[in-house]
Amino acid sequence: MVTLTARRSRSKPPTGTPSRHVDPTRRQQAVAAWVLALPFLALFVVFTAGPVIASLAMGFTDLRSTDIRDPFAVEFVGLTNYTDLLADPLFRKVTFNTTLYLVLGVPLTMAAAMAVAVGLNRVQRLKGFFRVGFYLPVVTSIVAVSVVWKFLLRDEGGLINTVIGWFGVDGPGWLDSTTTALPTLVVMAAWRNFGALMVIFLAALQTVPRELLEAAETDGATPWARFRHITLPMLRPVMLFGAVITSIGYLQFFEEAFVMTKGGPLDSTRSITFFTFDQWGFGNYGLASAAAYLLFIAIMLLTWLQFRLLREKD
Amino acid sequence: MRPTRTAIGLVALTTASLVLTACGRDESGAGAAGQSEEISGGEAEGTIEVWAMGTEGEVLQDFSADFEEANPDATVEVTAVPWESAHDKLAGAIASGETPDVSLIGTTWMGEFAETGGLMPTPEGLVDESEFFPGAWESTEVGGTSYGVPWYVETRVLYYRTDLAKQAGWDQAPATWDELKQFAEDMESGAGAEYGLNLQPGQTGSWQTVLPFGWSNGATLTNEEGTEYTIDSPEMTEALDYYTSYFDAGLSPTRLLDPGELESGFAKGQYGAFISGPWHTGLVEDAGVKPDQYTVAPLPGPESAPGNSFVGGGDLAVFEDSDNAESAWKYVQWLAEPEAQQAFYDEVGDLPAVQSAWDSGELAEDEQLQVFGQQLNSAESPPAVPTWEQVAAEIDSLVEQAAKGGLPADEAVDEMQSKASRIGTGL
Numbered sequence: 001m002v003t004l005t006a007r008r009s010r011s012k013p014p015t016g017t018p019s020r021h022v023d024p025t026r027r028q029q030a031v032a033a034w035v036l037a038l039p040f041l042a043l044f045v046v047f048t049a050g051p052v053i054a055s056l057a058m059g060f061t062d063l064r065s066t067d068i069r070d071p072f073a074v075e076f077v078g079l080t081n082y083t084d085l086l087a088d089p090l091f092r093k094v095t096f097n098t099t100l101y102l103v104l105g106v107p108l109t110m111a112a113a114m115a116v117a118v119g120l121n122r123v124q125r126l127k128g129f130f131r132v133g134f135y136l137p138v139v140t141s142i143v144a145v146s147v148v149w150k151f152l153l154r155d156e157g158g159l160i161n162t163v164i165g166w167f168g169v170d171g172p173g174w175l176d177s178t179t180t181a182l183p184t185l186v187v188m189a190a191w192r193n194f195g196a197l198m199v200i201f202l203a204a205l206q207t208v209p210r211e212l213l214e215a216a217e218t219d220g221a222t223p224w225a226r227f228r229h230i231t232l233p234m235l236r237p238v239m240l241f242g243a244v245i246t247s248i249g250y251l252q253f254f255e256e257a258f259v260m261t262k263g264g265p266l267d268s269t270r271s272i273t274f275f276t277f278d279q280w281g282f283g284n285y286g287l288a289s290a291a292a293y294l295l296f297i298a299i300m301l302l303t304w305l306q307f308r309l310l311r312e313k314d
Numbered sequence: 315m316r317p318t319r320t321a322i323g324l325v326a327l328t329t330a331s332l333v334l335t336a337c338g339r340d341e342s343g344a345g346a347a348g349q350s351e352e353i354s355g356g357e358a359e360g361t362i363e364v365w366a367m368g369t370e371g372e373v374l375q376d377f378s379a380d381f382e383e384a385n386p387d388a389t390v391e392v393t394a395v396p397w398e399s400a401h402d403k404l405a406g407a408i409a410s411g412e413t414p415d416v417s418l419i420g421t422t423w424m425g426e427f428a429e430t431g432g433l434m435p436t437p438e439g440l441v442d443e444s445e446f447f448p449g450a451w452e453s454t455e456v457g458g459t460s461y462g463v464p465w466y467v468e469t470r471v472l473y474y475r476t477d478l479a480k481q482a483g484w485d486q487a488p489a490t491w492d493e494l495k496q497f498a499e500d501m502e503s504g505a506g507a508e509y510g511l512n513l514q515p516g517q518t519g520s521w522q523t524v525l526p527f528g529w530s531n532g533a534t535l536t537n538e539e540g541t542e543y544t545i546d547s548p549e550m551t552e553a554l555d556y557y558t559s560y561f562d563a564g565l566s567p568t569r570l571l572d573p574g575e576l577e578s579g580f581a582k583g584q585y586g587a588f589i590s591g592p593w594h595t596g597l598v599e600d601a602g603v604k605p606d607q608y609t610v611a612p613l614p615g616p617e618s619a620p621g622n623s624f625v626g627g628g629d630l631a632v633f634e635d636s637d638n639a640e641s642a643w644k645y646v647q648w649l650a651e652p653e654a655q656q657a658f659y660d661e662v663g664d665l666p667a668v669q670s671a672w673d674s675g676e677l678a679e680d681e682q683l684q685v686f687g688q689q690l691n692s693a694e695s696p697p698a699v700p701t702w703e704q705v706a707a708e709i710d711s712l713v714e715q716a717a718k719g720g721l722p723a724d725e726a727v728d729e730m731q732s733k734a735s736r737i738g739t740g741l
Contacts, residue, residue: 066429066700066740068409150572176569264517264570266719267711282704283426 059290065283074286081290091291093267094275098251098295100182101189101271102302105250108190110242113197118227120198121205131202135195142192146259149188150175153260175261178268185256185269193249197242204238205231240310244303251299272298348459350437358641359387363414365404367397369662370418370466370628377661381648388641408432413633415642418465421453421626426700428456429741434632436460437643441650449625450667453695457540457741462631463650464667466658469623469693470522471685472611473594474587475580475603478505482586487611489619491556498565501586508579510565512588513557516714517570521696521706522624523589524713526613527553529694530621536697541739543705546731555723558716568718577601580608589613591626592665592686610685612692625693627667665690700740708733 059081061074085091120130137145152159155173164171174184208231216226232239254273257263263270263278272295279288358381366374371394378390393414395403401423407413408430419427427433436454441463443451450464472487472494479485479497482504488497498510514520525535533549536542560566571579577594579585581602588594598608615621630649632642648654655666656675665677665686672678672687696702712730715721721729 064700064740065405065426068405069411069430069432071409154572155569173569262517262570264714266714278707282707283700284704 055289056293058286059293061286063285065285077286081287082294084287085291085294090267091275094270094272097182097268097270098253098272101186101253102247102250104183104186105189106243106246108186109194109246110197110239112190113194113201113242116194117198117201117205120202131199134198137192138195142255143259145192146188146256150260153184176265178266181261181265181269185260189250189253189256193246197246200238200242201235204235208234236310240306243306243310247302247306248299251295251302348435350435352438353440353640353643357387358385358644360638360641361389361391362416362638362642362645364390364392364645365395365414365417366392367395367400367418370664371395373661377658381645385644390645408633411635413635415636415638416630416632416646418628419462419631421629421695422702424453424461424629424631425456425698425702425740427631428461428698429700432634433461434634434636434639436462440643440647445669446667447625447669447690447693449690449693449695450627453625453698454629456698462629463646465628465630465649466664467625467627467667467690468591468593468665469625469686469689470526470589470591470613471623471689472587472589472613473580473598473608474611475583475607476609477607478507478583478586481505487609487619488614490614491616494614495559495565498560498586502565505586506583507586508584509567510586511560512571512576512585513560513566515561515566515568515570515717516710518707518710520713521709522626524554524557524709525696526621526623527557530613530615536739540697540699541741543731543734543739545734546727551724551727554713554716554727558723561717595682610682612685612689620689620692623689623693625690625695627665697739701737704737705734708737
């Protein structure tokens, strides 16, 4: 009993006169916390923070693959890499393409996810079957999916052109034309990605209060009005989350184009990430780092914008 | 307190100050050093670590038993490296200084790795340069200094369906550009081929088919010293114009074929002919083409065959950071001996880079192989400069624009030149 009171009196100094010395128990806890966090911190600094900062630094130098034996013996070139990129017609083209992926892909993916989620929310039987079915493409390897779609989309003998051929439509070589290649990739990417959002939307739909919907129905609101004025506003935070992660995904569009079109025809499907990948392969480490940081800035700006537009208005 | 943020700040500061204070490069690039000193005679000793890719990597260990027998104090340790990751692994090894002693290096990587200073110049008198195919030897020379020894080679020739050619009225291979064009037209009109000659309409690697037409026509990619690009010549324009005329005339498809499409189409008689390397003999036979249904021929030149072709393959290089360089070079020397070259052909089918290895055995008797051997005498390699891959990608992209985008050949060639000059040689 004595020890207990003693400890209590130590841990609670009289109010008004804050103790100068740190509580030894808390200090021990702090030390323990740091010791426990150290392995992670060390890994984080060496493998995450270090490379991130190194690549930022690289973007201001003319480092090339031929400098790897002596990476500090390079010239500091200031913003030259950034200005070179902005002046490069190919970089402008891939920026335009990436913007197209974004503005076509995000609405399409979100609309598809929402439509299927609303539909599935009503379905009573085989719910699990449909959920798994729509989610399956998300967990399948992008490369495998892309290879299969490449065959489906073949000009001659591809399943898609064969099927629309039955209705007398002569399908084009979807991936061989500069006008259809990019939209085709967007459709495929939307098909592959909407499952993840669908699961999230489906969960959010369950949280919409049933009483609210029933009250609106009693007041004579049409199904569309109920969806538009009750369900959608209630889903706003989830949609913000969906928009942000989907946008980040489309801004980094790469694998589908890499496997299916190799960036062609005539660079019409090359994205910023693809461009960065190429530059890295050519050994232009400085320029590639700068391109990666430009993309990073774009992602930050877009995310900030979406938070501004979609956050709760209260 | 925000320790993480402080730590990051510190790292950033250190990195930035290191970069700022230590910057400035010295101007001595590859080739400044000259060849290494002659190695001493005698047997090799110690452990020789070797990296090799693909099939070569799988069989080289057993193949080296003869070398170990002749040099009892030496042990060869071969590590098989997949081609896909080989470039990054080599770059990483050079950056860290933890290299093997010897490695197989793709010919188009020589410029880059030599320029890093990671490769050791070939010692004086190690091998006789004139024993190798000239194009293959050129691939080892960066800035006038040789950084390795050619090991095996491959070159591109014309493949065509002999039965279809006969139907179209051709008993022998076309020898000139005009004949080749006529041949492709006849393949379509006389033998029912959908496309007379499949040429790659730009995109990755198309330069390997396009540039030989330029070389055949007398065009060069760089000046004698290899310091400046000289792509924009009338000869190159004429060659590209000739190349793209196949797409304009519908003699070649303007879309990129899927893997396997060419071989199955060749078997079905859809494509009458194409240009490719030695690996395609196996591929077309797998696709169902009987050996008597097709043959290979040297590439036609503007006036007579053979025209020039592309030579690729693999070189053997020894690293600056090798701690057993002397013995490593002896091992390289052994692999470049005609007997070892011939034996290695028997083992994996790699075409020998040493000319005399072609004088006997299967290589001397097989007619198809002799076509490759003949073509290798007039085959060139691209400039061995560190920036070649990037210049090649620009050429590929402009070939694509000329082949299907309607860009006139002279403008495409001008653009190739200005893009290449802007990129520079990187030496």
